[in-house]
Amino acid sequence: QVQLVESGGGLVQAGGSLRLSCAVSGRTFGNYAIGWFRQAPGKEREFVAAMNWSGGSTFYADSVKGRFTISRVNVKNTVYLQMNSLKPEDTAVYYCAADRKYGLGTQDGWYAYWGQGTQVTVSS
16 A cells, blocks of 8 residues: 655745655555646646656646756655745645556546645745
8 A cells, every 4th residue: 555645835925935745655666656736725636747757757737837846765755846936826735646657647547646635825
């Protein structure tokens, strides 16, 4: 069983930064592709960023490209989402997701394992 636990969310002013962490336990972390998604109140969950199992490939939603960076440290079984130049429209619950597949997924149905989410609130 794979478990994911997000942390690092909070309240920040527009223009500020936060770093989210996702600790992955269970199976061999290095074999898993990882994705970050978010869901704002009243909206559907949307893709934010993804990274393949090796870390060699990444993909970002247009809305966060150039501001967010996904990274992983396999020896720590942890994935990070560095978020800079935050905007009020980035306010959402952020989720990390994982699956043991090649490539990377931008659809939430691609991933089998999910964390519980962490709240990010950006004030104007």
